[in-house]
Amino acid sequence: MALEIERKFLVADDGWRRQAGPGQPMRQGYLAGGKQVSVRVRVAGTQAWLNVKQAQSLTVRREYEYPIPLADARELLAHACESGVVEKTRYRVPHAGHVWEVDVFHGDNEGLVVAEVELASEDQPFECPAWLGRDVSAHARYLNHALARHPYREWAGSED
Amino acid sequence: MALEIERKFLVADDGWRRQAGPGQPMRQGYLAGGKQVSVRVRVAGTQAWLNVKQAQSLTVRREYEYPIPLADARELLAHACESGVVEKTRYRVPHAGHVWEVDVFHGDNEGLVVAEVELASEDQPFECPAWLGRDVSAHARYLNHALARHPYREWAGSED
Numbered sequence: 001m002a003l004e005i006e007r008k009f010l011v012a013d014d015g016w017r018r019q020a021g022p023g024q025p026m027r028q029g030y031l032a033g034g035k036q037v038s039v040r041v042r043v044a045g046t047q048a049w050l051n052v053k054q055a056q057s058l059t060v061r062r063e064y065e066y067p068i069p070l071a072d073a074r075e076l077l078a079h080a081c082e083s084g085v086v087e088k089t090r091y092r093v094p095h096a097g098h099v100w101e102v103d104v105f106h107g108d109n110e111g112l113v114v115a116e117v118e119l120a121s122e123d124q125p126f127e128c129p130a131w132l133g134r135d136v137s138a139h140a141r142y143l144n145h146a147l148a149r150h151p152y153r154e155w156a157g158s159e160d
Numbered sequence: 161m162a163l164e165i166e167r168k169f170l171v172a173d174d175g176w177r178r179q180a181g182p183g184q185p186m187r188q189g190y191l192a193g194g195k196q197v198s199v200r201v202r203v204a205g206t207q208a209w210l211n212v213k214q215a216q217s218l219t220v221r222r223e224y225e226y227p228i229p230l231a232d233a234r235e236l237l238a239h240a241c242e243s244g245v246v247e248k249t250r251y252r253v254p255h256a257g258h259v260w261e262v263d264v265f266h267g268d269n270e271g272l273v274v275a276e277v278e279l280a281s282e283d284q285p286f287e288c289p290a291w292l293g294r295d296v297s298a299h300a301r302y303l304n305h306a307l308a309r310h311p312y313r314e315w316a317g318s319e320d
Contacts, residue, residue, distance in 0.1 A: 001235055031199050031212060032192025037240050039191050039199045039212075050210065050226065052191060054240040062239070064232050066210065072224050075161055079222070080197050080214040 004053070004063040005119045007126075007137045015131030016093045016102050016115065023089040023104070029081030030145045038145045041068075041076045044090075048073030058138050059122060083149040084108060096127035108151035114142060164213070164223040165279045167286075167297045175291030176262050176275065180251040183264070189241030190305045198305045201228075201236045204250075208233030218298050219282060243309040244268060256287035268311035274302060 028042040040051040050073075052064040077085055087106040092099050098117050105112040114136070117126055136142045141150065188202040200211040210233075212224040237245055247266040252259050258277050265272040274296070277286055296302045301310065 001232055031197050037191050037242065050212075052210075052236065052240065054236075062235070064228070064236065066226055066228055068224070068226055072161055075222070076212065076214075076224065080212065082197065 002063045002065075003056075004061045005122055005124075006059060006061075006116050007119065007135065008114055008116045008142055009128075009135050009137075010133035011102065011113045011115050011131055012133040013131050016091070016100070016129065019095065020091040020093045020102065023091050025087070025089050027077060027085055027087050028144065028148075029077045029085045030083065030148050031076065031080055032082065038143075040145070041073050041081065043070065043073050043077065046070055058140070081148070084151060086144050086148050086151075093129075095129045098126050100129065105147070105152065108153050109147050110153065112147070112152040162223045162225075163216075164221045165282055165284075166219060166221070166276050167279065167295065168274055168276045168302060169288075169295050169297075170293035171262065171273045171275050171291055172293040173291050176251070176253045176260070176289065179255065180253045180262065183249040183251050185247070185249050187237060187245055187247050188304065188308075189237045189245040190243065190308050191236065191240055192242065198303075200305070201233050201241065203230065203233050203237065206230055218300070241308070244311060246304050246308050246311075253289075255289045258286050260289065265307070265312065268313050269307050270313065272307070272312040 024044055026042060026044045028040055031039040031041065036055050038053050040053070042049050042051060048068050048070045050066050050068045054062040056062065086109060088103045089106070091102045091104070093102050100115050100117050102113065102115045115132060119126065140146055184204055186202060186204045188200055191199040191201065196215050198213050202209050202211060208228050208230045210226050210228050214222040216222065246269060248263045249266070251262045251264070253262050260275050260277050262273065262275045275292060279286060300306055
């Protein structure tokens with residue numbers, strides 16, 4: 001088990017692309033996703049994982065991750081996920097001692113770009129890069145399992 | 161992925177104990193359990209697994225099983241399961257070319273004993289041992305994830 005302490009932001013502009021590494025396309029779906037526990041299947045390239053997250057709070061989660069065969073993951077994504085599959089490209093962007101993960105969503109979540117930073121503790125300070133937008137850590141609709149059920153394209157203007 | 165084709169019965173008497181191997185105590189809980197997909201954490205002795213089952217019908221399920229660290233499984237059982245933990249002792253009972261699994265439940269499911277046989281196909285013939293009771297394959301309440309939510313002790317007399 002790892003404790004995942006994360007903050008999530010929108011991005012204000014494309015400035016992050018100058019520091020970004022190569023993008024990693026990902027497809028993921030949820031076997032279950034509630035307020036407390038989510039069970040995720042993720043495929044990235046030729047690797048796949050089953051992941052369990054249990055929310056402690058909006059920014060802190062216990063996380064368990066296990067590699068699984070790619071063929072299993074593809075079957076689970078095709079047949080066993082409770083709602084849509086989330087497609088995105090993830091970029092790693094180093095900034096001031098942290099590595100930000102910028103997720104550019106596709107498909108039904110096209111248009112959404114979020115940046116996440118993982119922290120060692122909830123009160124660890126971190127520097128916000130200039131391209132960073134609004135903090136959406138407290139907004140459950142930006143959780144990936146929420147995006148699988150209620151994708152960005154379906155959001156009313158007032159929601160984002 | 162394995163296809164699990166199973167029939168489940170009550171037991172009429174203790175006759176199965178004469179042929180039974182040693183019992184294996186098991187504790188299991190569910191991170192998610194719906195009509196279609198269940199995600200199970202199981203501990204048996206010093207081993208643990210994460211298991212995903214997707215129902216094709218009442219007797220046929222796609223099954224995916226992955227070993228996980230015992231410490232993870234214990235944490236998941238303690239903190240992440242949506243309802244109670246199911247405790248049982250499993251006995252393997254060979255009979256006429258099949259190995260029956262007899263589950264003797266404990267805790268909130270004390271008093272319930274079921275016997276399962278795994279088949280290679282839905283129409284594979286099998287011999288019913290003399291100690292076998294009623295076929296409950298079609299009764300969803302006997303599914304282990306249902307027993308976690310609504311244990312045997314809470315059943316009204318008319319339900320069993």
